[in-house]
Amino acid sequence: MTQALLCMSHSPLLDHADPPDEVKAAVEASFEHARTFVHDFAPDLVVNFGPDHFNGFFYDLMPPFCLGYRAHGTGDYDSYAGDLDVPASRAEDLAQFVIDRGIDLAISRRMEVDHGAVQPMEILYDGDAAAKPVLPVFVNSVARPFVPMSRVRAFGRAVGEYFRAVDERVLFIGSGGLSHDPPVPQFATATDAQREFLTAGRHPTAEARAARQAGTIETARKFAAGEADIMDLNPDWDREFLAVCRSGRVEGFDRYTADEMDAVAGHSSHEVRTWVAAYSALRACGAYEVTYEFYRPIREYIAGFAVTTAILNGG
Numbered sequence: 314m315t316q317a318l319l320c321m322s323h324s325p326l327l328d329h330a331d332p333p334d335e336v337k338a339a340v341e342a343s344f345e346h347a348r349t350f351v352h353d354f355a356p357d358l359v360v361n362f363g364p365d366h367f368n369g370f371f372y373d374l375m376p377p378f379c380l381g382y383r384a385h386g387t388g389d390y391d392s393y394a395g396d397l398d399v400p401a402s403r404a405e406d407l408a409q410f411v412i413d414r415g416i417d418l419a420i421s422r423r424m425e426v427d428h429g430a431v432q433p434m435e436i437l438y439d440g441d442a443a444a445k446p447v448l449p450v451f452v453n454s455v456a457r458p459f460v461p462m463s464r465v466r467a468f469g470r471a472v473g474e475y476f477r478a479v480d481e482r483v484l485f486i487g488s489g490g491l492s493h494d495p496p497v498p499q500f501a502t503a504t505d506a507q508r509e510f511l512t513a514g515r516h517p518t519a520e521a522r523a524a525r526q527a528g529t530i531e532t533a534r535k536f537a538a539g540e541a542d543i544m545d546l547n548p549d550w551d552r553e554f555l556a557v558c559r560s561g562r563v564e565g566f567d568r569y570t571a572d573e574m575d576a577v578a579g580h581s582s583h584e585v586r587t588w589v590a591a592y593s594a595l596r597a598c599g600a601y602e603v604t605y606e607f608y609r610p611i612r613e614y615i616a617g618f619a620v621t622t623a624i625l626n627g628g
């Protein structure tokens with residue numbers, strides 16, 4: 314009966330950008346810390362709260378939360394492209410438990426997960442996102458409308474309550490954030506062609522995918538050179554968010570609104586919803602302590618880049 318947490322930013326630019334050596338070394342050291350933490354904890358099961366960037370979820374059907382009974386990596390940006398190891402009957406059981414608590418969780422029997430969902434497991438397990446049994450949980454983090462943070466917290470709490478009394482070592486992962494504004498189109502300001510992609514862009518051609526990825530890589534290069542027209546990172550906002558995580562008072566997440574986050578932290582800052590779900594799940598298992606925190610604003614990666622670990626008090 315024990316649970317732990319790893320929340321970390323992701324970036325598809327880790328292998329497609331070149332920050333100063335000192336930055337790369339600091340990030341790699343944080344990954345090494347995460348690996349040691351997780352390998353020491355030795356989870357039996359991972360609950361992976363991940364976003365999606367219009368690779369697996371589109372506006373033809375966009376739920377706030379979705380649990381995969383099966384899941385397959387889309388391989389965008391050369392991320393993991395195989396099946397995840399999902400214990401389907403556990404997933405069914407968890408879905409019923411969460412729904413019974415009044416949270417309208419969607420399910421998928423054939424979910425597709427992108428770099429945002431699989432990158433933490435890839436980093437932990439030498440590229441193998443199927444190295445551990447995982448319950449893959451999509452948390453909508455790029456596609457308005459967004460549910461209030463209080464609902465993300467209630468969702469995370471319901472997931473945590475399921476595991477509180479389970480005799481298994483469970484690692485909650487949250488993937489994304491913190492402040493950042495990468496070039497993902499917003500429906501409200503998109504062209505007709507972009508709107509078609511955002512609505513029904515599943516399984517793009519190799520050319521379309523390559524063009525999209527090249528655009529992100531070019532934006533990152535310009536951003537690092539001070540030439541991109543995306544919003545800047547917001548280290549103050551990032552540090553304040555980390556302080557809420559550290560406080561152990563997950564109700565503190567409720568004051569974050571989508572409009573303000575767009576205005577001050579960028580359109581992809583909503584990825585911290587995965588952290589809110591993961592921290593709320595851990596909190597539902599007991600009072601916790603953050604045992605590690607890494608933070609750097611890294612323009613080359615277009616990310617307020619953070620890694621945190623947490624354990625239950627006395628755990």
Ligand SMILES: O=C(O)CCc1cccc(O)c1O
Nearest residue numbers: 323324325366495529614615
């Ligand atoms: O093209 C995309 O899918 C966006 C890629 C992307 C870039 C920087 C930070 C992220 O978190 C991220 O996901």
Ligand SMILES: [Fe+2]
Nearest residue numbers: 429489581584
């Ligand atoms: Fe992302």
